[in-house]
Amino acid sequence: MTNDTDTTATADPFADEGLFDMKPKASNLLRERYTEPPFSVLDRKGKAWQRRDKKWRALGIESELGRDDGLTFNMRMDFMHDQRHLRSAQESSQTSIFSPTLCELVYRWYSAPGHRVLDPFAGGSVRGVVAGAMARNYTGVELRAQQVEANRQQADIAGDVVPSWIAGDSAEVVPGLVADGYESDLVFSCPPYAYLEKYSDDPGDLSNMPYGDFLDAYRGIIRDACETLADNRFAAWVVGEVREKGGDGSCVGLVPDTIRAFQDAGLDLYNDHILLTPIGTAAVRTPRQFDASRKAGRIHEYLLVFVKGDAKKATIAANGDRPTTDLDEDVADHEAAGGDA
Template sequence: MTNNSTDRFADEGLFDMTPKASNLLRERYTEPPFTVLDRKGKAWQKRDKKWKALGIDSELGRDDGLTFNMRMDFMHDAKHLASAQASSQTSIFSPTLCELVYRWYSAPGHRVLDPFAGGSVRGVVAGAMARHYTGVELRAQQVEANRQQAHIAGDVEPRWVAGDSAAVMPELAADGYESDLVFSCPPYAFLEKYSDDPADLSNMPYGDFLDIYRDIIRGAAATLADDRFAAWVVGEVREKGGDGSCIGLVPDTIAAFRDAGLDLYNDHILLTPIGTAAVRTPRQFDASRKAGRIHEYLLVFVKGDARKATAAAAGDFPESALDEDLADAEAAERGTA
């Protein structure tokens, strides 16, 4: 990234966070681009803190108790409960994850569409990285709170639209809006309730949720330019009642994107901070062998040609001799050097 008026990495303590021309994966790519990404790592946690130090407050606009912490009413140990609540990061989106998605799957100047915007973090990080972000969020209260933080992004301020994505996506497409990256984290069906609005997907039975969810994915995909990526953070959910089997949100998401014309390209496993799982897991595992969930998925899809999409997203990485070194090593092994 070059130093210019849209480069927030040149100041605010972020100047040392830019990728370097290096053979070390973390220096070149911010985090090693493996299929497993570890949010619990010290480097990741330190980076999240640097981002949040800019003033990002993604909790603004949310009702009190809108996290998995409120699901622990069975616990009687106040000390452990307070500790678990303090450490829980379930509902707060990681700014470092945003940074990785923008670096790996888009380029400065690209337009980012987020159909389930939620809090401010994805928009603020996009603006700070010179991406033009449009986020759609059902709750007007959340949109107003996000807009109050838009200035944190610097010269490229994010844009939030208050409305139902099921209606807004077709409107954007009809107006000729075209995105270079679709990036979002949808409600995990009924796992968390975000509002009492009947149009809120988190209030719906899973069958109704899935119908509208598929429509929104189809609408977002319709705005995406050819030869571009879409990144989707999603986790599995257990059914209400019955034996608590998984409802299949992850495979249903993959199917929805495929039906919208995108192919699954990367399936990163995102290891999340343990938080309350340490105190929830023994009870549920002893009772029913339900394992404590400490991961989500970052699913990456491609529309069109993956190599062309990669070329379009190549703007953030410095030149490096890494590929040449690997080629030389492989040639030496084959005896053709």
């Protein structure tokens, strides 16, 4: 017989606070250890990330120097609390700037101090400056001499380890590095997203090429860059998808084409971080394009990480002199220090 006063079956399982006692909160514990939690999704929009970007830029990094304005168009806007209406928008045309915090994470996670970094699509100064500040020996290859000169003017920001930039076409420069016996410990770059942004009028600039020609040149540069990479090392590549010109605007497949290019060069895909990017003008553009064609607003890129050789040995190399501790020990230390979030 059921006891009518027995409420065990209907008791609220959430009433037991101990049921969900997950102390300390993982996100800040991981942030203390890794700067940002090393999850498969990385959020550039987060306050901590934005604050860290500002601190890096406050050192004097001006990665936009050497580039013409208008490569991208950004809009800052204030949203009403119900997110249904837009208030006034402050519009400014400015170049896209690589996140220095993302550079820091790649260097911390996938390389060690003293390692040599090859960047075959250097662009602005930020990846080189951050590398130097973190005691990585950076070599960047950039097609535009104007950009290289602007980068070199910021080289002293890095401190004692001065980054190096080479003016020239990576399709020619990188094979020369291979022939000279240059060896890298990390290949790290962000290539042109095909024709999405036009960087110059140089016919050798990949951003001027039809996608088929772009892909042939792109694959060759990836192959040559990976040839410089030492065994048991990582390569990190920031890339996003683009839509075809003409036709119905379907995605061209730049991301899978990139993965195949690295695999054909002998590397394995190891991590595929999704990089959430600031929404910017997507909030304004998306309703029109989605209503007309069901094209979603793109607010993410990928940080693809590949490994050449043995991943465990590559991890040991990336750890350098840092001890590999058990996370449970860090949790105990965190609790003892009174950490909670």
